[in-house]
Amino acid sequence: MRPADSGAPYPADVDRKFDARGGVLRFTGNTVLSHIALGTTASNALIAVRDAIKNRSFSHCLAFTPPTSYHMTVLEGARDKVREPGHWPADLPLDTPLDICTAHFERKLANFQLDAPLPFRMRIVEFSARRDSGATVRLEPIDGAENRKLRCLRDRIADLLQIRAPGHEQYGFHVTLAYLMNWMSEEQTEEYLSLQPDCLRFLQKNVPVLELDAPEFCVFNDMYAFDMQLLVGQPSIALGIAARHA
Numbered sequence: 001m002r003p004a005d006s007g008a009p010y011p012a013d014v015d016r017k018f019d020a021r022g023g024v025l026r027f028t029g030n031t032v033l034s035h036i037a038l039g040t041t042a043s044n045a046l047i048a049v050r051d052a053i054k055n056r057s058f059s060h061c062l063a064f065t066p067p068t069s070y071h072m073t074v075l076e077g078a079r080d081k082v083r084e085p086g087h088w089p090a091d092l093p094l095d096t097p098l099d100i101c102t103a104h105f106e107r108k109l110a111n112f113q114l115d116a117p118l119p120f121r122m123r124i125v126e127f128s129a130r131r132d133s134g135a136t137v138r139l140e141p142i143d144g145a146e147n148r149k150l151r152c153l154r155d156r157i158a159d160l161l162q163i164r165a166p167g168h169e170q171y172g173f174h175v176t177l178a179y180l181m182n183w184m185s186e187e188q189t190e191e192y193l194s195l196q197p198d199c200l201r202f203l204q205k206n207v208p209v210l211e212l213d214a215p216e217f218c219v220f221n222d223m224y225a226f227d228m229q230l231l232v233g234q235p236s237i238a239l240g241i242a243a244r245h246a
Helices: 041-054 098-109 144-161 186-206 235-245
Strands: 029-035 062-064 071-079 120-126 135-141 174-180 210-212 216-222 225-231
Touching (some): 029 098, 041 062, 041 174, 041 186, 071 098, 098 144, 098 216, 120 144, 135 144
Antiparallel strands (some): 029 216, 120 135, 120 210, 135 174
């Protein structure tokens, strides 16, 4: 699964989010996301797909994330190692400490009105190593109205936080089950590609509609855990957290 034009010894997330043996590395930041709750039909289906992948010969090439971390990102926030215009809030200097940036976002989000009926309703549309390295389940809103609702919310949060990454309008919603940490051989790639259609059919059968509740503003130290700081658009909870920084 090495791109034809890549001479890199390892995939892009090695020495960034994981080491070449699959060990998780420190990669800090904040984000707005909707978790997939454990014990739900969706969580159980995703875990079953993860287990099917783990049982194959190529699984040692992947670094799996824990099911407690499964989520759909609504809007990427700031990341300590990605301090560039568009990836960092425009109203803060690029050398601002990350904890100051996080507190800055919390204060802004404390009174934010969601103005978007819940849940978000998504459908699973793709699972293919031809598009994504690692194990990435692609999502789309179930219809045009749901797409407008979610895209509008993304725009409003991005405008509030003054952070809008390149490609913002084309952002693809997804759930990450694993990252690629070692290139697969041609044989391993073919084995993986042959497995993925069955996995996709299984997910689509068991989760015809993925329903996601209120987005959370979270912080993370690595790709294993995303810790909620406040529920976005829930003033009674958000104001109590924001008061810590008054």
